Amino acid sequence: MTTDDEDGADRIRAGWRRELPDVPVGPIGVITRIWRLAQLFTADRERTLDRLGLDSSTLDLLSTLRRSGPPYELTSGQIAARSFVSAGAVSQRIARAEAAGLVRRARSGADGRSVAVRLTDEGRRMNEDAVADLLRHEETLLDGLGATEHDELAATLKVLLGQLTRRFDAEDRPPP
Amino acid sequence: MTTDDEDGADRIRAGWRRELPDVPVGPIGVITRIWRLAQLFTADRERTLDRLGLDSSTLDLLSTLRRSGPPYELTSGQIAARSFVSAGAVSQRIARAEAAGLVRRARSGADGRSVAVRLTDEGRRMNEDAVADLLRHEETLLDGLGATEHDELAATLKVLLGQLTRRFDAEDRPPP
């Protein structure tokens, strides 16, 4: 008596349970759904950003600068450290945003190797508009969850994320 | 009195609350963490798959065929419909997997336009090994969650995913 409101994850799980009965299918219910939700949130952001003439990597750059507070300036290295992308990607993002007039680059005073990246007024304005739009809209995406459910979800995700982050960090740094 | 075990999402949320107090920062606790978890799961899979000489897009193709059951054969179109990627991407995935000897392509009997893609014995073996490895390992990633917490998480994710899927589907198909 299978329940009828199977989703994609349920179907994948049922497929593996049928075909490879020895394999544990438990993780699918969480991991596959997290992947799929991440995709949906990404696609939804992209639709909004298209309207605003931005893309998600530019938004990430502008937001990192904006969140740092006045004078909205960081070095490339600081941006890379906060962005979870490679230094090369940051360099390209800055070049694109500079061409669009959203940031300006200047050699940093103290250290001739670093580059200070600063938000222009237009970059700041576009970022503030986009962040307000996105977060207000994303709030509605989670409306279907009750307040308690929402908070418990955030809390559980935080626990899991903390555990995995610590675990992977420890694995990367094998015992001396 | 800020709690001290802030994670990245908490820091982003605190930054926006400080800089743009009018913007609702609630969604960050869920959406940002889902993105980050998806990234971690992806990176973890990639490490395992590297060892096995596979990549995640090839795994996805082989798994789709394997889950369909004997004779492990589907048309390109059926694969695309199950894969959440474009038809072009499927075509390229098949070409790579065929070059690696993991699938074989043949014009499909009934309809001269379609292509039947079938798992080779080696493709089937590699897929079964990889799926067993991955799922057994991923089970341990979720070990830190209690059974109840795990089940509640899966259930909440399923609800949210269902709501969003229906909502976006409805938006794509505007009223007639």
Add this chain to the structure above:
DNA sequence: CCGATTTAGTTTAGCGCTAAAGGAGTTGCT
């Protein structure tokens, strides 16, 4: 049946990313 339309799959241009190589400035050792 014949031409137009639709459908299945492939090919290609362009995108942003990573990893690795390169260029320029700084630090440290003697």
Add this chain to the structure above:
DNA sequence: AGCAACTCCTTTAGCGCTAAACTAAATCGG
């Protein structure tokens, strides 16, 4: 001081993806 080692950033080759152009086969309507 002088030179090696290091650091910060940029550049580039290669990858897989998407969107769109394209080829070929099937279907439909007069």
